[in-house]
Amino acid sequence: MTASAPDRPAPTRRDRSRSATVQEILVAARRLLVSGGAAEISVRVIARDLGLTAAALYRYFPSLDAIVTALAINLYDELRAQLEQARDAGPGHDPAGQVTRMAWRFRNWALAHPAEFGLLFGNPVPGVQAIERDCDGDADHAGKRFGQLVLACFAELWRCGGGHPTGDDSVGALLTPYRETYGDGLPDQAVYTFLSAWTRLYGIVAMEVFGHLSWAMTDLRPMFERELTQLIAAATTPRLDTAAARTRLRTR
Amino acid sequence: MTASAPDRPAPTRRDRSRSATVQEILVAARRLLVSGGAAEISVRVIARDLGLTAAALYRYFPSLDAIVTALAINLYDELRAQLEQARDAGPGHDPAGQVTRMAWRFRNWALAHPAEFGLLFGNPVPGVQAIERDCDGDADHAGKRFGQLVLACFAELWRCGGGHPTGDDSVGALLTPYRETYGDGLPDQAVYTFLSAWTRLYGIVAMEVFGHLSWAMTDLRPMFERELTQLIAAATTPRLDTAAARTRLRTR
């Protein structure tokens, strides 16, 4: 991140001091994010926290948006590390357990860090959109890497569950962005099922974190749990849910 | 909204001029919202648009947040009107068709008005949170009225579909906020199924509007369609999905 050349040019004392300051800036930025949302992040307040002038921060970041961007990348990394840890916190080859643990870890992280979740997965913010814009086609895209992490486990679950391709492959055409990055190692149906599952879980977590369902429900944990077990089942024995629903509709 | 007393005191010429200015303010605020998100809404820019001084706006709204709040209420009303129109744009008694049309209208409105959707259903914004805070327990709560509108049709669909209560009523305890406002005219299972359906559709729409799935998928319309047909089926013949999934899990 800090070293630009592929052959590390022996980080000097100033380099270390510099990256330490960068980290201090991001820590202060996160404190502001937590205290009152992304709008609260301010160059002058961060500078005050570090005992600096606002103008000094421009030696480290070209703009406020760049600070928000760097913070968002950090948060993506943190969340990804959380999921990796959850994935590896169980027995050897157990894709169902891995996916389950990762899903729960995601929900727990989101509820414990609502402001951070809002920055990454809520309303688009200029600094966060920049991540997706500037890294187009790059495998280093934070959102892609995050999706890829979960998808890898889900794919293993799909394979072990004996996922057969169904006759319905109408979704294939929609997956071109995915194909461009990850190729065609997985059947359309597997990728689609994963994206549908991810969307369902995201919806529940977002509803809960944003409080948009608080007028009706106190706790969305049971809903998350049901959805999750259903999704694991759908991944191991695919087609059952959708095929049943379609048959049911046709016979009405 | 403008008249405070229950017996209208004959709106004078000044009253009309006043509410016209209020509307102008909200129109300008919406233009800013559309142009670049909620953060773009600014007292001074609105005033400039109307040919006024910034201070003049404080004769109409006590703060910028209050303007955002009023705008959000307006948007809720607009969306509600859209859904009502979609509901009534079909044959007489057809709850399944009504719910389907409302769902599609919701998605279309969200995609056509991403900034507005973001204000209402995205990251919590101070001015929008105020709606939910100040109207606590009040039936005039915008979010509640919105939910109630869809729920009414869904409930009719549930009744006509021969919805039976299942043995699983563990979700009842979670619905206390709902019960406090709407009483117990509907079985727990019906309310829960509705909330689950609403959450699923919300997740898909939010993913698409916010662009969080653009790295993998171009168009979430087919996903929305599948989810919707599944949900209609689940409402008319409940228990089938969850019961099947649970049995499937148990026999693994």
Place this chain on the structure above:
DNA sequence: GAACAATGTAAACACCGTTTACTAGAGTGA
């Protein structure tokens, strides 16, 4: 030690939300 890049500052610019004091004018009751 001299040259040089990195890091900091102070000051300014153009914005922002909000408050205050003040004024022109419309509406109203005697």
Place this chain on the structure above:
DNA sequence: TCACTCTAGTAAACGGTGTTTACATTGTTC
């Protein structure tokens, strides 16, 4: 009609923001 009140507007100010500029200082390096 006159006097009074209330409304809707203004200008000016206060403290806040992101950002740029010119300048000073410090640390590294030859």
